[in-house]
Amino acid sequence: MKKRSFLASLAILFAVQITVLLVFSFQKIDTAQDTVSVNEAVHSVQNDWDIIGRHKNLTDLDYVVLDQEGRVCHRTKPGLSETLHAAVLHRDTILDLESNGRTVGKIIIYNNSHIYYQNHQQKVILFLSAALTVQAVICILYFTYFSYTILGPFEKLKGFAERIALGNLDIPLEMDKRNLFGAFTEAFDIMRTELKKARAAEAKANESKKELVANLSHDIKTPIASIKAVSEVGIQLTDNENIQNKYKQIIQKTDEINTLITNLFTAALEELSHLNVTPEAVESHELKALLENSDYLSRARISNIPDCLIYADRLRLQQVFDNIFANSYKYADTSIDVTISADSSSDVPRDYACAQYIAICIEDYGGGAADEELPLLKEKFRRGSNIKNIEGAGLGLYISDYFMKEMHGRLMIENGQNGLRVTVILAVV
Numbered sequence: 001m002k003k004r005s006f007l008a009s010l011a012i013l014f015a016v017q018i019t020v021l022l023v024f025s026f027q028k029i030d031t032a033q034d035t036v037s038v039n040e041a042v043h044s045v046q047n048d049w050d051i052i053g054r055h056k057n058l059t060d061l062d063y064v065v066l067d068q069e070g071r072v073c074h075r076t077k078p079g080l081s082e083t084l085h086a087a088v089l090h091r092d093t094i095l096d097l098e099s100n101g102r103t104v105g106k107i108i109i110y111n112n113s114h115i116y117y118q119n120h121q122q123k124v125i126l127f128l129s130a131a132l133t134v135q136a137v138i139c140i141l142y143f144t145y146f147s148y149t150i151l152g153p154f155e156k157l158k159g160f161a162e163r164i165a166l167g168n169l170d171i172p173l174e175m176d177k178r179n180l181f182g183a184f185t186e187a188f189d190i191m192r193t194e195l196k197k198a199r200a201a202e203a204k205a206n207e208s209k210k211e212l213v214a215n216l217s218h219d220i221k222t223p224i225a226s227i228k229a230v231s232e233v234g235i236q237l238t239d240n241e242n243i244q245n246k247y248k249q250i251i252q253k254t255d256e257i258n259t260l261i262t263n264l265f266t267a268a269l270e271e272l273s274h275l276n277v278t279p280e281a282v283e284s285h286e287l288k289a290l291l292e293n294s295d296y297l298s299r300a301r302i303s304n305i306p307d308c309l310i311y312a313d314r315l316r317l318q319q320v321f322d323n324i325f326a327n328s329y330k331y332a333d334t335s336i337d338v339t340i341s342a343d344s345s346s347d348v349p350r351d352y353a354c355a356q357y358i359a360i361c362i363e364d365y366g367g368g369a370a371d372e373e374l375p376l377l378k379e380k381f382r383r384g385s386n387i388k389n390i391e392g393a394g395l396g397l398y399i400s401d402y403f404m405k406e407m408h409g410r411l412m413i414e415n416g417q418n419g420l421r422v423t424v425i426l427a428v429v
Contacts, residue, residue: 062110169196277406294321309429316403323396332366368415
């Protein structure tokens with residue numbers, strides 16, 4: 001049975017219930033005594049007044065006969081009103097009895113109207129019980145129909161949506177056009193097909209992007225090579241040592257850029273975890289050159305460097321320092337203190353055999369960041385709330401932290417006495 005048939009049945013049944021209730025409500029029940037029977041009872045009692053003790057009831061009425069003093073002379077059955085007061089309260093019929101032209105007593109005819117009300121009430125209860133039973137059966141049938149045509153298909157759609165959310169686009173959705181969701185089922189399966197096509201197109205587009213990056217490699221490397229060549233010529237054309245050092249810095253930066261571009265092309269825009277980090281033994285005195293290269297504004301005061309061998313990737317370590325100094329320049333714009341010392345802290349991860357660590361502490365005078373935000377600064381795209389007005393992507397410290405982990409070191413961020421303190425911890429070989 002269709003949904004409209006169920007609803008029509010419920011509506012019709014409801015209308016019948018309302019109609020019957022209205023009929024019973026406005027129905028006038030005749031509770032008056034039968035006049036003929038009353039007169040017959042009165043006359044029979046008056047005729048038998050002299051032998052009232054042997055009087056027989058010739059009607060279907062129940063009554064009590066009283067004499068003038070109110071004494072009971074006759075009753076048709078026990079439990080009737082035997083005083084005028086009780087009769088008035090019960091709304092019984094009270095009539096005078098006459099014999100030989102004088103009043104000899106009274107007859108109290110029992111009011112049995114409550115019996116009519118009880119019968120009327122029983123009829124209403126029986127009808128409502130039958131109607132409710134039919135209504136319950138219809139509701140059960142409708143719920144069964146509802147479960148089969150709506151809830152069941154909806155659960156299938158829900159499971160299908162979960163598979164789509166998990167990326168499973170290969171399993172089609174069974175179509176059943178007989179239920180209410182038939183059209184939706186077909187539309188959802190069409191959506192799955194289109195999503196599968198879109199995913200294939202996206203993969204193809206990604207491959208095209210990788211090819212585009214590879215094709216641009218020559219165009220990008222050419223100006224870098226030109227900058228390096230001009231710098232090398234500049235070194236040859238000047239005897240000023242300061243200018244020569246500047247040209248050397250330009251050459252070194254072009255080499256770094258060239259290496260980074262090579263990594264970019266090699267990784268083909270893959271995730272950061274695919275970037276190559278190759279740490280090796282490096283003499284600690286090279287840290288000074290790396291730090292000075294990053295401090296291109298010459299704002300840092302660098303302390304003495306302990307003489308040892310550290311475990312690091314020069315290129316990646318230079319990137320780490322570049323990111324830290326660039327952040328300090330951008331957000332603090334103050335002088336920078338660089339303190340280098342040996343460190344054997346137990347909280348540094350010991351992934352391999354080594355005696356101790358060397359800590360490069362870089363601190364500015366910019367006031368630092370909120371304490372509760374410090375642990376979040378190494379996450380991707382996370383920045384301090386106090387620098388939202390300054391342009392930035394929130395990737396520098398994230399990348400630096402990744403490089404340090406790959407070099408079996410650690411990047412620590414905390415608030416110092418004057419500003420933000422970033423500590424680069426490197427393993428000593």
